[in-house]
Each structure stands twice: as structure tokens, then as C-alpha cells.
Amino acid sequence: MSTDPRLDRLAETAIRVGLGLAPGQELVMTAPVEALPLARLITEHAYKAGASLVTTLLSDDVSALARYKYGREESFDTASGWLFEGMAAAFRNNAARLAIVGDDPTLLSGQNVEHVSRANRARSKAYRPALELISSSAINWTIVAASTPAWAKAVFPDDAPDAAVAKLWDAIFKASRVDNDDPVAAWAAHNKTLHARCDFMNGHRFASLHFRGPGTDLKVGLADGHAWMGGASPAKNGIMCNANIPTEEVFTTPHMLRTEGYVAASKPLAHQGTLIRDIRVRFENGNIVEAHASTGEEVLNRMIGTDEGARRLGEVALVPHANPIGQTGILFLNTLFDENAACHIALGQAYAQCFENPNLPEDELTRRGANRSLIHVDWMIGNAETDLDGIKPDGAVVPLMRQGAWV
Amino acid sequence: MSTDPRLDRLAETAIRVGLGLAPGQELVMTAPVEALPLARLITEHAYKAGASLVTTLLSDDVSALARYKYGREESFDTASGWLFEGMAAAFRNNAARLAIVGDDPTLLSGQNVEHVSRANRARSKAYRPALELISSSAINWTIVAASTPAWAKAVFPDDAPDAAVAKLWDAIFKASRVDNDDPVAAWAAHNKTLHARCDFMNGHRFASLHFRGPGTDLKVGLADGHAWMGGASPAKNGIMCNANIPTEEVFTTPHMLRTEGYVAASKPLAHQGTLIRDIRVRFENGNIVEAHASTGEEVLNRMIGTDEGARRLGEVALVPHANPIGQTGILFLNTLFDENAACHIALGQAYAQCFENPNLPEDELTRRGANRSLIHVDWMIGNAETDLDGIKPDGAVVPLMRQGAWV
Ligand SMILES: [Zn+2]
Numbered sequence: 001m002s003t004d005p006r007l008d009r010l011a012e013t014a015i016r017v018g019l020g021l022a023p024g025q026e027l028v029m030t031a032p033v034e035a036l037p038l039a040r041l042i043t044e045h046a047y048k049a050g051a052s053l054v055t056t057l058l059s060d061d062v063s064a065l066a067r068y069k070y071g072r073e074e075s076f077d078t079a080s081g082w083l084f085e086g087m088a089a090a091f092r093n094n095a096a097r098l099a100i101v102g103d104d105p106t107l108l109s110g111q112n113v114e115h116v117s118r119a120n121r122a123r124s125k126a127y128r129p130a131l132e133l134i135s136s137s138a139i140n141w142t143i144v145a146a147s148t149p150a151w152a153k154a155v156f157p158d159d160a161p162d163a164a165v166a167k168l169w170d171a172i173f174k175a176s177r178v179d180n181d182d183p184v185a186a187w188a189a190h191n192k193t194l195h196a197r198c199d200f201m202n203g204h205r206f207a208s209l210h211f212r213g214p215g216t217d218l219k220v221g222l223a224d225g226h227a228w229m230g231g232a233s234p235a236k237n238g239i240m241c242n243a244n245i246p247t248e249e250v251f252t253t254p255h256m257l258r259t260e261g262y263v264a265a266s267k268p269l270a271h272q273g274t275l276i277r278d279i280r281v282r283f284e285n286g287n288i289v290e291a292h293a294s295t296g297e298e299v300l301n302r303m304i305g306t307d308e309g310a311r312r313l314g315e316v317a318l319v320p321h322a323n324p325i326g327q328t329g330i331l332f333l334n335t336l337f338d339e340n341a342a343c344h345i346a347l348g349q350a351y352a353q354c355f356e357n358p359n360l361p362e363d364e365l366t367r368r369g370a371n372r373s374l375i376h377v378d379w380m381i382g383n384a385e386t387d388l389d390g391i392k393p394d395g396a397v398v399p400l401m402r403q404g405a406w407v
Numbered sequence: 408m409s410t411d412p413r414l415d416r417l418a419e420t421a422i423r424v425g426l427g428l429a430p431g432q433e434l435v436m437t438a439p440v441e442a443l444p445l446a447r448l449i450t451e452h453a454y455k456a457g458a459s460l461v462t463t464l465l466s467d468d469v470s471a472l473a474r475y476k477y478g479r480e481e482s483f484d485t486a487s488g489w490l491f492e493g494m495a496a497a498f499r500n501n502a503a504r505l506a507i508v509g510d511d512p513t514l515l516s517g518q519n520v521e522h523v524s525r526a527n528r529a530r531s532k533a534y535r536p537a538l539e540l541i542s543s544s545a546i547n548w549t550i551v552a553a554s555t556p557a558w559a560k561a562v563f564p565d566d567a568p569d570a571a572v573a574k575l576w577d578a579i580f581k582a583s584r585v586d587n588d589d590p591v592a593a594w595a596a597h598n599k600t601l602h603a604r605c606d607f608m609n610g611h612r613f614a615s616l617h618f619r620g621p622g623t624d625l626k627v628g629l630a631d632g633h634a635w636m637g638g639a640s641p642a643k644n645g646i647m648c649n650a651n652i653p654t655e656e657v658f659t660t661p662h663m664l665r666t667e668g669y670v671a672a673s674k675p676l677a678h679q680g681t682l683i684r685d686i687r688v689r690f691e692n693g694n695i696v697e698a699h700a701s702t703g704e705e706v707l708n709r710m711i712g713t714d715e716g717a718r719r720l721g722e723v724a725l726v727p728h729a730n731p732i733g734q735t736g737i738l739f740l741n742t743l744f745d746e747n748a749a750c751h752i753a754l755g756q757a758y759a760q761c762f763e764n765p766n767l768p769e770d771e772l773t774r775r776g777a778n779r780s781l782i783h784v785d786w787m788i789g790n791a792e793t794d795l796d797g798i799k800p801d802g803a804v805v806p807l808m809r810q811g812a813w814v
């Protein structure tokens with residue numbers, strides 16, 4: 001792969017478009033060990049862009065599995081707090097954050113659900129200080145993807161291993177807009193389109209959104225003073241970054257107590273190694289009061305039981321059905337891609353910067369309806385049959401999408 | 408390699424003999440990414456031994472090189488302090504420490520010497536809090552080796568890559584005493600031999616040692632109240648560990664102001680990516696006053712210029728010439744092996760526990776002659792012609808080695 005010019009373009013796009021890495025800035029990267037060729041190219045581009053230091057933390061699925069195979073009971077409440085605290089310290093010192101994702105979406109599906117849930121909970125808690133700096137965009141950050149054998153096998157189970165990896169790379173390159181000579185220009189044009197959509201939504205100042213489709217009739221109240229975001233946006237350190245490569249969404253913060261109705265997921269959710277299929281939930285006063293899934297229901301219920309905020313919405317995002325990722329027709333089993341193929345909602349932590357004033361203090365955020373949680377889990381609710389209306393504070397209804405397309 | 412039973416035995420030896428990992432203890436491991444198969448097996452054995460969590464930090468030579476190729480001038484004074492602080496925090500929380508070494512001994516030999524030296528200095532400074540916890544044995548720790556393509560190529564340049572890697576593995580397994588059915592028993596016997604040698608040396612209470620050989624006439628004064636150590640020893644957390652796999656040495660702390668004379672290295676020193684050949688130095692009042700090398704002299708001079716303690720001794724160690732590592736006849740270009748093939752000295756930081764009272768406060772350590780430095784660099788001075796005498800406080804001379812063998 002190291003000679004594919006698209007891989008080098010993806011690395012350059014990650015640094016220049018995703019992070020907008022500033023000269024002198026430190027970079028903290030995480031990556032699955034199988035993504036090492038991409039991590040190496042990103043490291044090169046980071047130094048070329050003036051990085052003061054690049055530190056890559058490589059993760060290994062086989063080692064992660066050993067814990068579930070051989071670990072003692074107490075092990076599952078332990079997390080490497082010292083490492084996450086270190087990352088938080090780096091971010092407080094203005095280090096940029098880059099994550100390469102490529103995880104096996106079914107890695108933990110055979111393991112003890114209670115152990116997986118406890119381990120995730122311990123990890124989320126330890127990671128929280130670092131995650132808050134990321135989710136509040138204290139620093140510039142981005143996520144890009146690498147095709148790995150295990151992920152490719154889950155997405156293309158009928159292909160030979162090498163063919164599956166190559167097909168997934170093709171899809172990643174296309175979705176990440178690096179299958180052309182000038183990805184930086186392509187991203188500039190794409191960011192312009194997303195910014196125009198945000199301006200449109202912000203101009204309307206909707207009180208709520210109304211989703212309708214098969215199995216779905218959901219009113220999502222928006223937070224008071226919310227703002228729509230999408231595409232490149234400035235981190236609090238002043239650097240413009242694209243936090244997701246790819247990204248197709250415009251998104252904002254719902255009011256945590258104002259979601260009503262029922263909703264059916266339009267795609268399976270790959271959550272921490274388990275595939276949850278056919279999610280159906282019902283909301284009352286912003287809280288999930290009923291949750292079902294045809295597979296992975298136990299994992300779903302443990303997830304929404306993480307804390308009080310885990311059963312409330314922290315994000316609502318709009319993506320037209322006809323978009324480069326959705327059009328591949330591929331179920332990526334990875335949030336970064338699947339959430340950008342369809343309208344989605346997220347349970348858990350809200351993005352503090354999705355407000356007209358992006359620097360609100362914590363208590364003011366809560367007063368305006370921004371949710372707090374250890375988790376932030378996106379799942380897909382849009383498809384080719386999604387109808388969406390915006391509802392103004394005076395009750396006026398503005399049609400926004402019909403059959404998955406912007407009107 | 409993953410099916411070679413010796414690899415699994417090396418992993419088990421690392422956990423049971425090297426670390427003596429305690430149930431419930433966290434483990435922090437570092438490894439070159441090429442050593443992943445060994446790291447995975449060590450992770451398994453750690454969980455089987457009751458580890459609460461294993462975190463592996465994988466390093467990558469190609470990424471490390473990118474910094475020297477593309478990094479800006481300021482980059483070379485930067486270190487990932489947040490990561491090293493995190494490691495120190497883990498050790499303060501009683502995490503065990505395991506390092507897999509397998510580095511390319513010539514990785515940085517083509518790079519700007521000043522950049523390499525500055526980067527090492529910045530790293531050493533940032534690593535110091537963690538290193539002090541290791542070198543004072545606050546926690547149980549160990550180092551084991553893995554054969555990697557780059558290291559194997561440097562050791563066996565005339566062999567085909569795969570053959571070189573296999574030959575180096577053979578040598579590692581043999582030196583690490585895992586080429587037999589019961590490595591744990593083999594290590595118990597070996598530790599007994601080393602402990603007997605320590606008892607012998609400690610019984611004599613020598614004031615100094617006198618090394619003679621080709622190019623060498625060196626008197627090394629020993630620290631007041633020093634103690635000889637070797638083989639398994641208890642860390643301050645009460646756990647018996649073998650800090651080096653393999654180990655053949657008995658060692659103690661010299662008095663930092665009492666080394667006199669000249670000494671020639673008996674093997675090249677692979678120091679942070681550069682090979683330093685034919686080191687010759689002269690000491691006066693414990694300090695190096697003259698230093699030469701046939702290659703790498705600039706690196707040598709920068710190393711001893713790191714700080715005041717870098718030109719003084721922090722360790723003296725005795726290894727008979729006839730031992731399993733020396734007998735391979737291989738120049739490993741790696742301190743873990745080469746230092747255990749021959750008598751050696753180390754410049755820089757002393758081991759605080761090499762005293763009759765292993766819990767002396769810092770100022771008392773200094774008063775007794777224990778050296779302090781950001782560095783601790785071992786290099787080999789013994790060979791088949793080494794004669795060694797012990798000198799008692801009253802001047803009496805006790806012959807210890809003749810022609811590299813214990814008398
Ligand atoms: Zn989203």
C-alpha cells in the first residue's frame with residue numbers, strides 16, 4: 001500500500017485539512033497497529049508541516065482480546081488512567097489529536113458482555129478528561145480511517161482477504177475525497193457547501209425537528225441558542241480543522257429533555273466490538289423509556305445504562321441520503337462512515353461548541369439543554385424514505401427533507 | 408515465530424522470572440513494533456499471572472527517523488513529557504515495567520549528530536522521573552530481547568534477512584536460558600550462583616578494584632557502604648525480580664570521585680543508533696579528562712557532556728569471560744547482551760539500591776559517592792586478558808580474576 005499515491009494524499013489531507021496542524025505543534029496519534037503504513041506517512045507530513053513531535057500510540061486487537069480470555073475478574077474495572085491523563089496533559093499543552101480508526105467491528109462479540117461493559121465503563125471514565133478537551137474542541141483534532149484485514153473482512157465477508165482490504169481502501173479513499181489530484185481543493189469546495197447548509201439552518205432558528213419514516217416518528221427539541229455546525233470549524237486554539245475525514249453532516253445539540261416519540265435505526269450499529277441490529281427506542285421527555293434490538297440488545301441496554309445522560313440525546317445530525325458515502329451502498333460497520341451516510345442521532349455527551357456562543361460555562365450549557373455523559377454513541381436513523389420538517393418556535397412547519405433529499 | 412515453543416517460554420520467563428508479576432498488578436510494556444508476537448505472548452502470560460491491565464507502548468523506527476529527515480530545528484528539543492510523566496504515575500501506582508529491546512543499533516548513524524544528541528537529552532530529561540523509579544527499583548521491572556530484522560542485519564550482515572533473524576533468535580533463547588524444558592528452574596539455579604558470588608564480594612568489603620589488560624590500567628574506588636548485587640533481587644515493593652533477561656553480572660556502585668587511570672573498551676558500544684568503536688578514556692579524581700574513539704567520537708563526547716555526572720562512573724560490573732553469552736562469540740551491538748558478555752562500567756546514574764542499606768536518602772547517597780546523571784550507559788572493558796584485583800581498605804590485594812576467569 002505504501003506506494004499508492006492515494007495513501008500519501010490521505011496522510012497529507014489528514015494533516016492539512018483534518019488537523020490544519022500548526023508549525024511547532026505537538027501531535028498525539030492513535031492507530032491500530034495494522035495502520036502503521038498510514039501512520040508513518042502521516043508522521044512524515046506532520047514533520048513537514050512543522051510538528052514539534054509526533055507520538056503514536058499503536059493498539060493491538062490480539063493483545064486486547066487476551067484480557068477477555070485470561071484476565072481476572074478485577075481486571076475489568078481497571079483502565080490505564082496514567083496514559084489518558086497523559087494525553088489530557090498533552091492537549092492542555094496544545095497538542096493536536098489524530099485518531100486512525102480501523103477496528104474490527106466484531107472483535108469483542110464473543111466475549112462476556114458484562115466484562116466488556118465494565119471495561120468500557122472504566123476506560124470511558126479514565127478517558128473523560130482527555131475526551132472533554134477533544135469534544136469541546138479545545139485543540140484541533142481529526143479522525144481518519146485505514147483499511148485493516150479484520151475490518152475489511154467484516155465489511156466484505158465474501159471476498160478474499162487481500163481483495164477485501166483493497167476494496168475497503170478504495171471506499172475510504174473515495175469517501176475521504178483523496179481519489180483526485182488535489183484533495184485540498186476538493187475539501188475546500190466541500191466545506192463551502194456544508195457551511196452554506198449550516199447558514200441556512202441557523203437562519204431558521206428552529207425549535208425542533210420532526211423525523212418521519214418507517215418505524216420512526218420522532219420530535220427532537222433543539223437546545224436553546226443552539227448553532228448548526230459542519231465541515232471545517234475553528235478549534236478554541238484558533239486552528240481550523242475538519243474533525244472527521246470523511247464528513248457529510250451538519251449537526252447541532254438537541255435539548256436533553258425535549259425529545260419525544262419513537263425511532264428505528266436505519267443501519268446496524270457497531271458498538272465497541274459488538275454489532276447491534278434493528279435498534280428501536282422510544283423517548284419521553286428526552287429520556288429513552290424503551291429500547292429493543294434484534295441482536296445485541298443486552299449491549300444496547302448496558303450502553304444506555306452507563307449513566308443518566310446515556311439515555312438522552314447529545315447530537316442530531318442531518319445528511320442527505322444521496323451522498324458519496326451512502327452511494328457506495330456499503331455498510332461500513334464504522335461510525336465515521338456510516339454516520340456520514342445518513343441522518344443520525346447520538347446518545348450521550350453533547351458538543352459544547354454547537355451554540356451561538358461557543359464558550360458557554362458548564363452550568364449555562366446544562367440550563368440550555370446540553371447533555372452530559374461518559375458516552376457519545378452515534379447511530380443512523382435516516383434512509384431513502386426519511387421525511388424531515390423543521391418546526392419554528394411559533395409552530396410553523398418548514399419542510400427540510402423529502403425521501404432523504406434536501407427539499 | 409509464534410509457534411516456536413521457545414518464544415512462549417521467553418514470554419513466560421519474562422513474567423515469572425523477570426518481573427515476578429504479582430496478581431492484581433498493572434503492567435506497562437514497551438516494545439519495538441517488530442516484537443509484537445513476543446509482546447502478545449507476554450500479554451497473555453501477564454493476564455494468566457493475574458495482571459489487572461497490560462498496556463503496551465509500541466515504538467516504530469521508521470516514524471522515529473521521519474523526525475530527523477523532516478523535523479524542524481526546534482523539534483529536537485522536544486520530548487513527550489506527558490507520556491513519560493504518565494509512566495512515572497503508573498509506577499508510583501505500583502505498575503510493573505517490562506521493556507522488550509530489539510532496536511536497530513545503527514538507526515541514527517546517518518543523522519545529524521547534534522540533532523540526535525539534543526533529542527536524546529530532551530528525552531532523558533523528560534524520562535527522568537520514571538527512570539528514577541526504575542533505577543531505584545521502586546517497582547519490579549525487567550528487560551528482555553526480541554530479534555528484529557534491523558538488529559539481526561546489523562549483527563549478521565552476511566546472512567539472508569530471514570536467516571539472520573532466526574540466528575539472532577537462537578542466540579537470544581540460549582542466552583535467556585529458555586532453550587530447555589524448565590527455564591524457571593534453570594533461572595533458579597543461575598540466580599543461586601550469582602547470589603553466592605555477591606556474598607563472596609560483599610564479605611571482602613573491598614575499597615577499590617584494579618583492572619589490568621591491553622590498554623587498561625584502571626582503579627575503580629567503590630562507594631562507601633556499597634553492596635554487590637546480581638541475579639534476582641527484591642524491588643522496594645517487595646517483589647523479587649530479575650531486572651535483565653539475560654544477566655550474568657554482579658555489580659555495585661563506584662565512588663564517583665575515586666576512579667583513576669585509563670581504560671579501553673573491549674567491544675564497540677551501540678549508543679542510541681550510533682556505533683562507537685575503540686573507546687579509550689582517562690579518569691582523574693573520578694572524572695573523564697580525555698576521551699577518544701576510532702568512530703563515533705563526536706557522539707561519545709556529546710554523551711559525556713550531557714551533564715556533570717555523565718563523565719563519572721555509576722556502575723562497575725564483573726562478568727567472567729567464559730559465560731553463555733560471551734561464548735557465542737557474537738557481538739550483539741546491544742547493551743543487554745554485550746554487557747553480560749564481559750566486565751563493564753557504566754557512565755552516569757548509579758543504582759541507589761547497591762548499598763548495604765538500600766534505602767538511603769538522596770543526600771546520604773551523594774555523601775557516599777553515588778553518582779547522579781540523566782544518562783546510564785554501560786560499556787564493556789573485560790576480555791580474555793582481563794586481570795582483576797580487589798584492594799582492601801588496608802591496601803591488601805586479593806586476586807579476583809586472571810585472564811578473564813574468576814580465580
Ligand atoms: Zn455526527
Ligand SMILES: [Zn+2]
Pocket residue numbers: 315346376377378
Ligand atoms: Zn457524533
Ligand SMILES: [Zn+2]
Pocket residue numbers: 656658722724746751785
Ligand atoms: Zn551492568
Ligand SMILES: [Zn+2]
Pocket residue numbers: 722753783784785
Ligand atoms: Zn548498567
